[in-house]
Amino acid sequence: GAGVSQSPSNKVTEKGKDVELRCDPISGHTALYWYRQSLGQGLEFLIYFQGNSAPDKSGLPSDRFSAERTGGSVSTLTIQRTQQEDSAVYLCASSSVPRDHPTSYGYTFGSGTRLTVV
Amino acid sequence: EDKVVQSPLSLVVHEGDTVTLNCSYEVTNFRSLLWYKQEKKAPTFLFMLTSSGIEKKSGRLSSILDKKELFSILNITATQTGDSAVYLCAVGGPQKLVFGQGTRLTINP
Numbered sequence: 001g002a003g004v005s006q007s008p009s010n011k012v013t014e015k016g017k018d019v020e021l022r023c024d025p026i027s028g029h030t031a032l033y034w035y036r037q038s039l040g041q042g043l044e045f046l047i048y049f050q051g052n053s054a055p056d057k058s059g060l061p062s063d064r065f066s067a068e069r070t071g072g073s074v075s076t077l078t079i080q081r082t083q084q085e086d087s088a089v090y091l092c093a094s095s096s097v098p099r100d101h102p103t104s105y106g107y108t109f110g111s112g113t114r115l116t117v118v
Numbered sequence: 119e120d121k122v123v124q125s126p127l128s129l130v131v132h133e134g135d136t137v138t139l140n141c142s143y144e145v146t147n148f149r150s151l152l153w154y155k156q157e158k159k160a161p162t163f164l165f166m167l168t169s170s171g172i173e174k175k176s177g178r179l180s181s182i183l184d185k186k187e188l189f190s191i192l193n194i195t196a197t198q199t200g201d202s203a204v205y206l207c208a209v210g211g212p213q214k215l216v217f218g219q220g221t222r223l224t225i226n227p
Contacts, residue, residue, distance in 0.1 A: 004160075033214070042122070042206060042217035043161070056213055089159060107215075112159040 002026075004110035006092050012116045013082055021077045021113045025094030032075050033095075033107065034067060038088045046090075049075065082117045089114050120145040122209050124218035132226050135197050139221045141207030142189040151183055151190050152215065154206040161206055164192070197225045 005024040013019050025032050034046040045059035049069040060066070064082075069075040079086055093107035121144045131137055143151065150168045154161035165174040167183035167190060174181050178197075183190045194201055202225045208215040 035217075040219075042124075042219040043208070043215075045214040045216070048213050050213070059214065091159070091161075107163065109160040109162075114159075 004092055004094050004108050006090075006110035006113050008113060009111065010114045010116075012118060015084060015117055016081055018078065018080045019082055019115065021079075021090050021092075021115070023075045023077070023092030023094075023110060025073065025075070025092070026108055027073075029094035029096050029108075030072070031095045032069055033093045034075070034077050035091045035093065036088045037091060037112075043091065046077070079115075082115075084117050087115055087117045120210065120216045122207055122216050122218035124205075124207050124221050126221060127219065128222045128224075130224045130226060131197060133197060133199060135225075136193065136195045137197060137223060139192040139194075139205050139207075139223070140189065141191070141218055143207075143209045143216075143218075144188065145209050145216065147210075148185070149210055152208045153181055153190075153192050154208065156204040156206055156220070157202075164205075194223075199225045199227055201225050 004026055007022045011019055030051045032049040035043040036046055037043050047060055047067045048056040064080045067075060067077045089112040091109050091112045093109045095107045123142050125140045150166050152166045153164040155164055165181045172183040178195045180193045181190060202223060204220040204222050206220045207218045210216050
């Protein structure tokens with residue numbers, strides 16, 4: 001696609017329910033990232049996928065959070081047993097990261113999913 | 119722990135003014151510093167500064183990186199109402215970026 005697409009754009013869920021957030025990166029981008037932005041805060045790194053390598057999950061805040069990337073393209077971020085502190089905007093980004101040009105990594109962000117846990 | 123601090127957190131000026139936004143950082147492995155503009159949800163890329171490119175300019179926007187003092191500034195001259203946004207500074211890459219909390223800039227007509 002022309003840009004990074006995320007769905008849904010807004011999600012309201014009850015505390016304790018599971019949610020799935022979807023990210024469709026730019027075609028051909030091998031790197032995909034998930035970030036979280038709480039109200040009035042900067043972006044917090046969650047997880048990074050690069051090609052077929054094992055993902056960097058070091059930013060996931062708890063074991064209730066998981067993410068998959070199928071076929072090197074679409075990614076799903078799953079939050080189980082949601083809590084009110086999970087309320088935030090979840091942003092996905094993708095980039096083409098040539099391994100021999102490590103400075104060429106301006107991300108393209110999607111418009112995010114605003115998650116509200118009530 | 120890697121850390122990026124932006125100041126001020128909020129700034130209100132009149133159209134036509136010049137503004138300077140600050141970003142200081144402490145990271146164990148510096149690769150680059152990036153500036154983004156966030157108007158609604160999706161941050162849009164402005165500049166990337168590295169050891170080999172410590173000053174960038176695009177129209178009314180310019181940025182400088184001081185690797186010795188570990189900070190960067192983003193300058194906007196002749197501000198317009200369309201410059202109103204949150205400006206984010208981030209350090210690191212490519213695996214992950216550490217973001218500052220952002221500066222909310224409001225340009226009043």
